[in-house]
Amino acid sequence: MISVVIPLYNKEKQIAHTLQSVFKQTFQDFEVVVVDDGSTDSSVAEVEKFSDSRIRLIHQKNAGVAAARNRGIEEAKGDLIAFLDADDEWKPEYLVTQYLLSQKYPHCLIYACNYEFQNLEGKVTPTIIRKLPFTGEDGILSNYFEMASCSHPPLWTSAVMVKTQAIQAIGGFPLGIKSGEDLLTWARLAVKGEIAYSKEVEAIYNLGEGYVLTNLPPRRQDKGDPVGKELVKLLSVYPGKMALKRYISHWHKMRASVAIRYGEKIETMKEVLRSLFYYPFNMKVIPFFFLAMLPKMVRLFIIRQY
Numbered sequence: 001m002i003s004v005v006i007p008l009y010n011k012e013k014q015i016a017h018t019l020q021s022v023f024k025q026t027f028q029d030f031e032v033v034v035v036d037d038g039s040t041d042s043s044v045a046e047v048e049k050f051s052d053s054r055i056r057l058i059h060q061k062n063a064g065v066a067a068a069r070n071r072g073i074e075e076a077k078g079d080l081i082a083f084l085d086a087d088d089e090w091k092p093e094y095l096v097t098q099y100l101l102s103q104k105y106p107h108c109l110i111y112a113c114n115y116e117f118q119n120l121e122g123k124v125t126p127t128i129i130r131k132l133p134f135t136g137e138d139g140i141l142s143n144y145f146e147m148a149s150c151s152h153p154p155l156w157t158s159a160v161m162v163k164t165q166a167i168q169a170i171g172g173f174p175l176g177i178k179s180g181e182d183l184l185t186w187a188r189l190a191v192k193g194e195i196a197y198s199k200e201v202e203a204i205y206n207l208g209e210g211y212v213l214t215n216l217p218p219r220r221q222d223k224g225d226p227v228g229k230e231l232v233k234l235l236s237v238y239p240g241k242m243a244l245k246r247y248i249s250h251w252h253k254m255r256a257s258v259a260i261r262y263g264e265k266i267e268t269m270k271e272v273l274r275s276l277f278y279y280p281f282n283m284k285v286i287p288f289f290f291l292a293m294l295p296k297m298v299r300l301f302i303i304r305q306y
Helices: 015-023 043-048 065-075 094-104 144-150 164-169 181-190 226-234 241-261 265-278 283-292 296-305
Strands: 002-008 030-037 055-060 080-083 110-118 124-126 138-140 160-163 195-206
Touching: 002 015, 002 043, 002 065, 002 094, 015 030, 015 043, 030 043, 030 065, 043 055, 055 065, 065 080, 065 164, 080 094, 080 164, 094 110, 094 160, 094 195, 110 181, 144 181, 144 241, 160 164, 164 181, 181 226, 226 241, 241 265, 241 283, 265 283
Parallel strands: 002 030, 002 080, 030 055, 110 195
Antiparallel strands: 080 160, 110 124, 110 160, 138 195
């Protein structure tokens, strides 16, 4: 059995559609653990409209998405856990694709498939996944950090299934982090075991307004960069240090992208320099440095054109 863990916080307009995508799966041996993280809207009422006995609705005070996922991990009864955010969705073959991966590659800790983006207008765009290390329809991501440094994230939470024991062994998702807690979780698992991956596009990443470059990001960055610090700690235990350093450089590039959109000039410059420290050839981060020095109106004009 697969345990589907859904953290829920104020998604009354999306959660019903998300749950419908779960119950339409061709693979039906699953349970659904919905963790209500102190919603203040009608999200819980929307879940309660579903009469399927496989749904378990857990309530907790608002503690954040990582805490909600961790509660779901604690409550899960299956040996495999598939995560799904309350505003994303799966195509009907998603769970069977993941299950077949787990059967074909039983030694792996993580099972993932490709996904696509859908914006507010319903426009769908594919991911850009570079440097896949295999040629067939599925295989092992032996170069995860290298891929993640030059692609859309090959591991995205709503398109990932993990072994329950593996996610428990690393303590679940890190608490107290607003942005990047999922990326850190996958990095911690990637240094401990292998990842099986399917090219099949079976999940849909629904983008909100914050995912448009000209709008403010959906979350502010964490002060002190706890994710970056934890990634650096992994360098001591991961043999592929160059690939991980490049990934850390990519992380700081992402932080520079957020900082420039909030108009944080000094922070942007610092993130650019940190990025170059870990990978001096990361030329994609250089424009952020020069953007930070421009007047606000000029900077916004260039970002819109970009």
